[in-house]
Amino acid sequence: MKILFILIFLLLSQLCFSQNIRDTINNSDSANTSFEKINKRSYYYENGNLKTEELYDKNKIPHGVWTEYYENGQLKIKQEFSNKVRLNSLIGMHGFGNITGEYIYYYKNGQLRFKLEFNNGKMVDGIFYEFYENGNKKQYGELKQGLRDGEWTELYENGDLRSKGTYYPGSYRACGRAAYIEYYEYKTGLWEYYYQGQKLMAKGVYENEIIDIKNGCSTVPVNCGALHKKWIFKDINGKKISLKEFKKSNLIENKEIIERRVFRPL
Numbered sequence: 001m002k003i004l005f006i007l008i009f010l011l012l013s014q015l016c017f018s019q020n021i022r023d024t025i026n027n028s029d030s031a032n033t034s035f036e037k038i039n040k041r042s043y044y045y046e047n048g049n050l051k052t053e054e055l056y057d058k059n060k061i062p063h064g065v066w067t068e069y070y071e072n073g074q075l076k077i078k079q080e081f082s083n084k085v086r087l088n089s090l091i092g093m094h095g096f097g098n099i100t101g102e103y104i105y106y107y108k109n110g111q112l113r114f115k116l117e118f119n120n121g122k123m124v125d126g127i128f129y130e131f132y133e134n135g136n137k138k139q140y141g142e143l144k145q146g147l148r149d150g151e152w153t154e155l156y157e158n159g160d161l162r163s164k165g166t167y168y169p170g171s172y173r174a175c176g177r178a179a180y181i182e183y184y185e186y187k188t189g190l191w192e193y194y195y196q197g198q199k200l201m202a203k204g205v206y207e208n209e210i211i212d213i214k215n216g217c218s219t220v221p222v223n224c225g226a227l228h229k230k231w232i233f234k235d236i237n238g239k240k241i242s243l244k245e246f247k248k249s250n251l252i253e254n255k256e257i258i259e260r261r262v263f264r265p266l
Helices: 002-024 243-249
Strands: 026-029 039-044 050-056 064-069 075-082 098-106 112-119 126-131 137-144 147-155 161-174 180-195 199-214 219-226
Touching: 147 180, 161 219
Parallel strands: 180 219
Antiparallel strands: 026 039, 039 050, 050 064, 064 075, 075 098, 098 112, 112 126, 126 137, 137 147, 147 161, 161 180, 180 199, 199 219
């Protein structure tokens, strides 16, 4: 009887231990890719559904297709890494293993949100499209080196035009553990903004101005686009209003420096 109790205890201990491992990380050696040993790590939600699946080479460098899922089982992100070139961790991404090929992001309902192309850790230049959850276009325009550069169009969820104009990229030296270059975007040239229903909100040419921003250890001058009196501003009823009145609405940023990106790899 005592021996039976010990066997049952050991069996339950193994089951509990196995469950804990499954909830956190599941390492397994699978078939070779280009004759290299691949280690797969799988993480799970509490409901048992797969959360993420990551592939590494024998040196624990990301290599192969990585996937991330919503709790309902729907694919969220699909991306691919290559171990062929080591990437400087100060630049970003993972330090080891470059993101390569397609990066695809889906909504919870399975609708594509956006798709990007990478080559050896760098985003490939081209036209970018982002979609709403209902499948309609949200914004589109040209990306160069991961930054908006050129004419961009933004739409409301129902398809109405929201804004249209030109972005231009800039850069400045920033401070951290070591000096590095930080990039940003700003609006320039002719821009048009609309209320939902295609009613004109504002239209004009941004004037280029220079403002100072903190870069971690000092301040640096950067370019920006500024609103001015030559613009046409209208309220929701189509009545013309002044620049001063319009600024109070906070519908459009003035002297905006856009340090956020359409997409920045983690």
